[in-house]
Each structure stands twice: as structure tokens, then as C-alpha cells.
Amino acid sequence: MKKADIGVALYLLAAVIFFIVPISSTLLDVMIAINISIALIILFNTLFVKEVLDMSFFPTLLLFTTIFRISLNVSSTRLILSTGAPGNVVTTFGQFVGGGDLVIGAIIFIVLIIIQFVVINKGSERVAEVTARFTLDAMPGKQMAIDADLNTGAITEKEARERRNKIQEESAFFGSMDGATKYVKGDATAGLIITFINLIGGTVMGVMSQGLSFAEAIQQYGILTIGDGLCSQIPSLLISLSTGILVTKASKEADFGTVLVSQLFGIPKVLYLVGATLAFLGITTPLTWYLFVGLGLVFIISGRMMDKQIRVESIEEEVSEAETEAEEIRKPENVVSLLQVDPIELEFGYGIIPLADVNQGGDLLDRVVMIRRQIALELGTVVPIIRLRDNIQLNPNQYIIKIKGIQVTEGEILFDHYMAMNPGYVEEEITGIPTFEPSFHLPAIWITESQRERAESLGYTVVDPPSIIATHLTEVIRNHIAELLTRQDVQNLVNNLKESNPVLVDELIPKLLGLGEVQKVLQNLLSEGISIRDLLTIFETLADHAAVTRDTDVLTEYVRQSLKRAISNKFFPANETTSVITLDPKIEQEIMSSVKQTEQGAYLTLDPERTKAIMASLEQEAAKLENMGKTPIVITSPIVRMYFKKLTEDYFKDLIVVSYNEVESNIELQSVGMVTA
Incomplete structure (x- = not known):
């Protein structure tokens, strides 16, 4: 076991033991000091941590610290009631914080309880609940944004996977925090109840066992009880404050202290106004003039310094930008990036941009995601990333589709129009702009929104522009999917199959066939529209016949015969x-x-x-x-x-x-x- 694992186990084990076994006052002093130290560590960690997920175990940590703190409460209660001497820390807290006066100590203790219950616990609980709800509600939108970025090439598959994992971790964290805040609230309640038990029990023990008068007993045990309550409530207050800081952090990827100070004191005019107001109050009212005027001058001077610093930073930023631009001009052009050829590209004129812009209500990106899923289910292969980009050289409503950088087809749509096609049995014709459907080159007409309902009632097939582009793109991908299947794609398919059928894969590749030969067989199947999703059957057939022949065309025929159920289902209706x-x-x-x-x-x-x-x-x-x-x-x-x-x-x-x-x-x-x- 690792040292950290042993330390956590001992921490929890100590909490369980303290519930059962009496401990000495000296050991209790040590444990209370450790408890306060841990609370301070947690507080400063939450204050300076850059991302909330850097403390993803915070909900579990809340449970651990709560159990440990309650176990110390039980131990101190046992010592107070049995010996009246719970140790130096508890006694010092009771006498020093309350000034040796029971009433003052009780008032301070009650104030702390009110602050924790009404302000910190209540606010933290509500913020955690709302944050958890909004985080869960925002998950689908974030997932769609990641898919859109992936399809446009803004991020890689690895980055998309990391973002999805982060979204899931955030939702799990804030969901756990929603429940963990109940621990903090329950801990404060338990501490309050234990304090009253200590006061009543200690007073009874002092009167009955030690022969003290009621006034002496309540004075002695009241101070000890308040000290014990403060020893428990102060760490609890720190943990509650840590919870509130963590769930209210708006900036998840920045230094909290720097951002807070810059946002609070970053505008010079605000500091000028505050300074002038304080100086005015010091001069015109009976308030202590030197205090308010002096503080006002400090704010005015700070504002002046901040204004000067902002100007210097602005000049430095302009110089830096100029140097960067000059450096870009001076350095030799990097042509390596120009060598990259996208497998599939959809370029469109500026008139089609609203269909691809999510902010303008376009759903073309979502349709591209669905195309990749549809092809994966239909043909059993992964379609490469489909690059979408605008091209000002095209006509506004024109789009072209490229395969490996070469244009293979094009189309043109009319924005705010619908394409109506006669399936062959429509008797009454509708007026419109004659055209041809780009995917199958069928005769069609463009109609307006007002004609749509009538065209549908007459029997026309009516489709909107995004559907036209998506259908055209799907057909192009189907026709070229064989040449888009690379050796790397085949290797990914092989790796996926190897997880469940390692023996078959090891027998076939590379002993009987090379990866390129398997690729050729799969391309032969895809070129005729045969799905390769049943890769297990395909590989079983190849393993059976590859020892006899390595002719990929002959092997393809054997595989087709093994897939006759799928072929019959595709071409011959039952x-x-x-x-x-x-x-x-x-x-x-x-x-x-x-x-x-x-x-x-x-x-x-x-x-x-x-x-x-x-x-x-x-x-x-x-x-x-x-x-x-x-x-x-x-x-x-x-x-x-x-x-x-x-x-x-x-x-x-x-x-x-x-x-x-x-x-x-x-x-x-x-x-x-x-x-x-």
C-alpha cells in the first residue's frame, strides 16, 4: 500500500476508535490541533485552486472531516463529564475567547452558530443545488458544441474525448457537492446539540458528583462546554466557508486571488470616487477626520498608480503585438500545413452560412454528425471528419463537395425556399422554379414557404435546403466510402475486434494476410454497398480461405457468400x-x-x-x-x-x-x- 493510502486509513480508523475508546486530554489536544490544521489546509486550497475539478474529491473529504470532528466532540464530551478536565486547548478556548465570562462566551458561541447556519450553510447549500441543476441541464448543449467543433476540425478526437470526460466529471462533482453540503449542515446541527448536552450533563455531574453549587457548576462546566463547542465549530466554520468558496467560483481556470483583486481594484475611476467620498465624510461630518481623510487619500493615490499601470500595460501590449506581427512577416512561410488534404470537404457560398451557423439557428452541423452515425450503422465504417468551410469565390447559394481535395460534385439551393419533387402520381402541378435534385438528378421545382402545405397536400415530396445538402453529402460519401477507408481505419477496426476476439485476429493478421490485403477486401465490399459491420464473420471467412488463396477479389467472393443473409436482406424484400x-x-x-x-x-x-x-x-x-x-x-x-x-x-x-x-x-x-x- 502507498503511504497516502495508509494515512487516510489511519485518519478514518482514529475517528472510529475515538467513538469507542476514551483518550487522554493530551492526545485530545493534539487531535484538535490537527483538526484545525486540516480545516485551514482545505480553506486555502479552495481559495487558490485553479479549477474546481482539481479538488474533485472534496465531497468525500467533507464526509471524512465531519466524522473525525464529531469523534473529537464525543471524546471531549466524555472527558468533560468524567473528569472535568478536557485538556488545555478546550479550556483555553473557553476562557480566552469568552474572557473567562460565561455570558460573553455563550454570546460569541451563539453568534458563530448563527453565522454558520443562516449565512454560510444556507447559501452554500442553495448555490450547490442550483449549480448542480444548471450543470446537468447544460450537458446536452455542451456535448453538441463539442461535436460541432470536432466536425469543423477546430479540435481533434483526443481533445473532444478530453472535453467530454471533463463535462461528465463536472456534472458528477456538482451533483455530489449538492449532497455533500447536507453533511456540513448536519455537522453544525450535531455540534449544537452536543454543546447543550455537555452543558446540562456537566452541570448535573458538578452538582451531584463534585458537590458544587449550581452557580459554580454551571460557571465551570459552561466555560468548558463553550470551549469544546468553539473547538468544534471553528473548524466546521472553516470547512463550510471552503464549501461556499468552491461552489461559488465563477472563474475555473484562473488564479482566484489575482482575479479577485484585479476585479475589485482594477478601475481607477472607482478608487477616485471612493477616496473623494471618504475624504468628504471626514471633513464635513463629526467622524474622525484624520482616519477618513487619510483612507481617502490612500484610495486616490492607489487609483492614480493603477491608472499609470494600465497605460504602461496598454503600451507594452501594443509593442508586443507589433513585434509579433513583424516576427510573423520575417519568418519563412510554413508550408507543411498546406500539405494536409482533408478526406471530405463541404464548401459553400456566404448565402448558406446561416444554415451552418448555430447562433443563427442553423442545424447543418448537427446533420453532419447524424450522417457519420448513419453511415457507421449502415456500412459499419467510420466516416472521416467532414470539414465545413465557407468560400467567397462560390456563388452565394452554391456548394461543392470535395473528396481528398478534389471536387466531385456541386449543387445550388435557394435560401428560404423548399424543393418539391413529384413522386410520379401527382396529377395537379404546382408552379415554381424548375430545377434538378442534386443527389439523384431528379426533376424538381423550388417553391416558397406559403406553397409548402399545398404541395404536400397534392402529394409532392417537399424538403428544406439543409436536408438537400445533407442528402447529397450522404450519397457522395456512400459512393466514395471505399476509397476513404485507409489502413489506419482498418487498424482501428482490427483493434476493436481484437478486444473481444484476440485469437481470430492473431491467426489472420499478419500470419495469413497483411493489413493492406484486408483493407482491399473491405474496400471491395464497401464499393458495392455491402456493410462491413459484421467484422467477425468477415474475418472468420478470411481466416478459413486465406491459406488457400491470397487473391483479394476471390476472398471478397467468399466473404460475400458468408454475408448472404445481410445481402439478401438488403436487396430482396422478405x-x-x-x-x-x-x-x-x-x-x-x-x-x-x-x-x-x-x-x-x-x-x-x-x-x-x-x-x-x-x-x-x-x-x-x-x-x-x-x-x-x-x-x-x-x-x-x-x-x-x-x-x-x-x-x-x-x-x-x-x-x-x-x-x-x-x-x-x-x-x-x-x-x-x-x-x-
């Missing part, structure tokens, strides 16, 4: 017959015959004319399904799927190609056409 396109067996055989294997992987050597004929047939069959309002899906044999998908990528970017082994047995399929050539 309890419904799905219309699909099949591939002519002759075409499949022709494709397989044209496959050439190399060390770098397989590629097709199909004749361009044959490729063109196959694509023409595919386009014709796909058009049948599109005219029926259905998504074209091609079913092939397992060995052909990946080669046919590669063949169609340049012609049909979003075509879904699934093998028979990737379809659950309970799925009903209906072929509505066959690709032939």
Missing part, C-alpha cells in the same frame, strides 16, 4: 417475389474463357465488340425493370459474378450483381429477362 435479370450460360462460359490470371490478379480479354453487344442486351433488359419502377438486379453463377461486375462497372455504375450463393434459400426470385448477345 415475403415478396423479386424480379431479376439472369445471364445466358453461354455468356457466362464466354466470360470465364476470357479470364487471364496474372500475379497482379485476373483481368478480362473479351473482344470489345462482344462486350458492346452484351452491354446493349443488359441495357435493354434493365430498362424493362426500370419501367416497372424496380431496381435492376442481375443474378449470375458464383464464379462469374466478380468478372461480370467488373465488365459492367464502366457502363452501369450502380448495377447490382449478385450470385446464386449470396441469396437465402427462402427468397423468391422471378426472372424477367436474360442477357444474351
